[in-house]
Amino acid sequence: MRKSAVIALSAFGLTLLIAGLFFTPIMQHARNRTWDQIIWVVSKVFRIPDSSPSQSTEEQLKRLTLENIRLTSELADYARLRDQLAAPAFDSMHKISAHVISRPIDTLQAQYVINKGIADGIGTGNVVVVHGSALLGFVSQLSLHSAIVQTVFHPDTSITVETVTKDSEIPPAQGLLISLFQTSLSMETIPRDAEISPGQNIVTTSNGQQIPYGIVVGAVSSVRKPENEAYQKAAIELPYAIDSVKAVTVLAPK
Structure with a gap:
């Protein structure tokens, strides 16, 4: 086998090995962290507002959900009162x-x-x-x-x-x-x-x-x-x- 072919096969194998490492849980976590950092830097440079739901937004959504349940209950209660x-x-x-x-x-x-x-x-x-x-x-x-x-x-x-x-x-x-x-x-x-x-x-x-x-x-x-x-x-x-x-x-x- 020619020396150039051996080098090409070795390079291809190394590429597959590196790609496989990126799909392991550890590398996937590292990749996600890196991607988050890139997004954070880009958003700061270009002043893009954060689109991820904040804790206060989640709490507000929970409150609204509970309020909807309460109002639904009150509506049924009102119907009973009106009937009685x-x-x-x-x-x-x-x-x-x-x-x-x-x-x-x-x-x-x-x-x-x-x-x-x-x-x-x-x-x-x-x-x-x-x-x-x-x-x-x-x-x-x-x-x-x-x-x-x-x-x-x-x-x-x-x-x-x-x-x-x-x-x-x-x-x-x-x-x-x-x-x-x-x-x-x-x-x-x-x-x-x-x-x-x-x-x-x-x-x-x-x-x-x-x-x-x-x-x-x-x-x-x-x-x-x-x-x-x-x-x-x-x-x-x-x-x-x-x-x-x-x-x-x-x-x-x-």
């Missing part, structure tokens, strides 16, 4: 919208605090509803700018109610709504011969000025007819989740 503040169909009552500002840690207390009180025209015993016409409870205590709402799960609950019948010839079944163990509702003292079945809606019967007729209480989930008893009983389900209530409407007599 729907105008009830009780024109004879003065309607006062309020927000729940406190709820008990112990759910068995069955009391909520709302942000309206005496100054807003609320009185003791006023009916409190959600979704416009679903019974939540009654105002039990008052201060100038807040009130305590005693929900239907309170042990003192005792409300006369009746079923809603589709057939005008069938009289509604009437009974007394009470709270059982502050966790469920029962319609008691229903006459044994009264027609009542699961799925029927239950509404309040008027007791005069405080409770108007037709406030929705819930629906019958099951019926029990104990033997040798003059009355039957029905379990009642609410039309809303009581632990998710955030907005209410107080019905005060005009």
Whole structure:
């Protein structure tokens, strides 16, 4: 082999070796550092602004992302509030919208605090509803700018109610709504011969000025007819989740 050919092959091999070294992790890191230095020098000489995201930019992006999540949550919350503040169909009552500002840690207390009180025209015993016409409870205590709402799960609950019948010839079944163990509702003292079945809606019967007729209480989930008893009983389900209530409407007599 000629001497020139040997020199050429040696030079080619050396070139491949050097190129291979540049693709090793160590040389790649060195190459990146060198390239960064070249870019830094060129940007300083020609006064080119740094286009890489700074820490403050990244923090701002993170804040904006979190803010977007918060606003999305608030939008959903607003939709729930708007739904729960729907105008009830009780024109004879003065309607006062309020927000729940406190709820008990112990759910068995069955009391909520709302942000309206005496100054807003609320009185003791006023009916409190959600979704416009679903019974939540009654105002039990008052201060100038807040009130305590005693929900239907309170042990003192005792409300006369009746079923809603589709057939005008069938009289509604009437009974007394009470709270059982502050966790469920029962319609008691229903006459044994009264027609009542699961799925029927239950509404309040008027007791005069405080409770108007037709406030929705819930629906019958099951019926029990104990033997040798003059009355039957029905379990009642609410039309809303009581632990998710955030907005209410107080019905005060005009």
